Amino acid sequence: MNRVRVAIADDVKETRQNIRMLLELDPVIEVVGEAGNGQEAVELARVAGPDVILMDINMPEMDGIRATELISMEFPEISVIIISVQGEQEYLKRAMLAGAQEYLIKPFTADELASTVKRVVELNRKRRERQKAQAEAKSHQPKIVTVFSTKGGVGKTLICTNLAVSLARQTGEKVGLVDLDLQFGDVAVMMNVYPKRTIAELMQEQYEIDAELLENYLYERHGVKVLAAPNKPELAELVTPDGVARVLKAFVKNHDYVLVDTPPVFNDTTLVALDASDRILLVATLDLPTVKNIKRSVDILKTLGLLPKVKLVLNRASGAQSIEPEDVERVLEIKIEAYLPSEGKLALQSVNRGQPLVLMDAAAPLSRGVYSMLGLVTGSSAGQDGHTRTRPSKGRGFWNRQAVEV
8 A cells, every 4th residue: 555644633732742642653644744623634734744643533623524625625635534522423523424434432543543544545535436437538628607797897807817716726628718818818927827829829820629639728727728918919819710710619629618708798709709619707796887888799699699608707796786686587587606705815816825725725705706606617516505696685766766778
C-alpha cells in the first residue's frame, strides 16, 4: 500500500500528540499536519492535501461537523474520519450527513486507528476508480452553456467563471471556459490568468482548428481550461463568427462542458455561441433598466427560436428592492430558475484577488447559490440547494404601485 498522508484536527494539544504517536507506529502512515479547530482544519486541507483528516467533533470557532461539510464540498478527494467521546446514534448520523466516511469513539488502540485509516483510504480509492470508469463510459453528449445578458454589470462573468469551477470540482469532468467578450473580457482576470496566447492568436493559425491545436491556447485554472479574450480591444476584429464556430466544435471534442461568457450585445459572434448552445443562462437583476433590456432580449431570442434553451437567473436577489421577482416573471413571461443573493463584499474580494469565490468561501450564501445552479447546466437536480434557490421575501411590487411599459 502507498503511503497514507494523515492530518489531525483536535483542540486539545495532548490528544493530538497521543494520536500522532499511535499513527507513527505504522510505517505506511505519515502525519502531515495538525489543526486546533475546524477553521484550521479546512485551511490544512487546502494547504497540505492529506488523504485523511482525523476530525474531532467538538472544537471551538468551528466544530468538526461544519468543517467536515466544507471539506467534503471543496475537497471531495479527502476522506474525513470523525473522532469523539460521544457514541450516541445522533452524533453518528450528523457525522455521516456531513460527509464523514467513518466514526471512531475515543479511546481507541493503535491497531484500530491504523486499520480504520487504511480501510477508508482504500474505499475512497475504489470509489474514485469507479467514478472514473463511469465518467469514461458516460452517455451524455458534451454540452455548451452560454451565460448571456444584454445589460452590463449584472455579474455575468462572475457567475460564468464560478459556475465553471464548481462544475469541474463537483463532476470531475473536463470543463472549458471561453471568453467571447472580445474587446473587454474579464475572464482571464477573474481566473488569475495572464495569457500570451488568446483566441485572437488562435484565429491567425494557418492550420485547421482541432482539439490538439486548441490545447496550445488553453490555460488551466482550478480544473478549468480557459480560452482568453484578446489582450487588446482592436484584436477583436480577428475573431470571426466562422472562427468561433470552429473553436466551439474543437472544444466539445475534448471537453464534457464548455461555458461561454459573452458581451452584453447581440453581435455575430455572440449569435454563433447562442445558436450552438445546449442551454442559455440569461442573467437579470432587480432594476428597471435591466428588466427592460432583458425583455427585449427575450423577444429577440423568441424570434430566433432560441427561447426553449433559456433559463432565467436572478442575481442580487436579496436585500431591499422596489421590484419583486414575481414582477420580473410576469413581464418577461419566463420562470426564474435560480436565485443568487447579493454579496458585494465577497464578490469584490474574489475579483480583486483573481480567485473564484466558490474557492474563497464555499460556505457563503453566494457560493452555495452558484453550486445550486449546477443542475441547470447538467440537466439534473444534482448540486441544487433548495435554500439558496428560495425566493426573497415578498413585498409590495414595483408594478403593483406604478404602471411601467417595458
